[in-house]
Amino acid sequence: xxxxxxxxxxxxxxxxxxxxxxxxxxxxxxxxxxxxxxxxxxxxxxxxxxxxxxxxxxxxxxxxxxxxxxxxxxxxxxxxxxxxxxxxxxxxxxxxxxxxxxxxxxxxxxx
Ligand SMILES: [Zn+2]
Numbered sequence: 087x088x089x090x091x092x093x094x095x096x097x098x099x100x101x102x103x104x105x106x107x108x109x110x111x112x113x114x115x116x117x118x119x120x121x122x123x124x125x126x127x128x129x130x131x132x133x134x135x136x137x138x139x140x141x142x143x144x145x146x147x148x149x150x151x152x153x154x155x156x157x158x159x160x161x162x163x164x165x166x167x168x169x170x171x172x173x174x175x176x177x178x179x180x181x182x183x184x185x186x187x188x189x190x191x192x193x194x195x196x197x
Contacts, residue, residue, distance in 0.1 A: 089185075089186045090183050090184065090185055090186065091103075091104075091183070091184060091186055092104075092105070092181050092182070092183055092184075093181060093182050093183075093184055094129060094144065094148065094179055094180070094181045094182075095180075096148055096151035096152060096155065097151065097152055097155040097156075099127065099155075100127070101122075101127045101128060101129050101151065102127060102128045102129070103128075103129045103131060103144070103181055104128055104129070104130050104131070105131045105132075105133040106130060106131065106132060106133050107133045107134070118132055119131070119132055119135060119139065119143045119146070120132060120143040120144075120146065120147045121147070122147045122150050122151050122154075124151060124154050124155070129144070129147045129148075129151070131143060131144070131147075138173075141173060141178055141179070142169055142170060142173045143169075144178075144179040144181070145169040145172050145173055145177060145178070145179055146165055146166065146169040148179050149165045149168055149169055150165060153165070
């Protein structure tokens with residue numbers, strides 16, 4: 087089966103954007119709006135958010151990814167403020183839909 091997934095770029099690296107149909111449950115979650123897993127390269131979003139909140143959250147998680155990539159531990163309030171102001175000024179994170187080829191084996195996720 088051919089699957090499509092949504093991706094975004096963070097510092098030149100492709101991250102998968104996974105939208106869940108429920109709250110994002112994670113230790114690293116941002117109040118159940120979203121979270122980022124830099125190791126796995128995945129941004130998780132709460133699928134129940136409105137588009138404006140989703141767009142703001144994408145900027146928020148992107149900022150976390152940029153900071154972590156460069157080894158800068160931005161305080162959460164800085165991330166919130168910068169993301170909100172970038173959103174207000176019209177900044178948006180571009181995402182892409184990419185088609186994934188079928189996997190050779192359904193059991194090995196890291197092949
Ligand atoms: Zn955050």
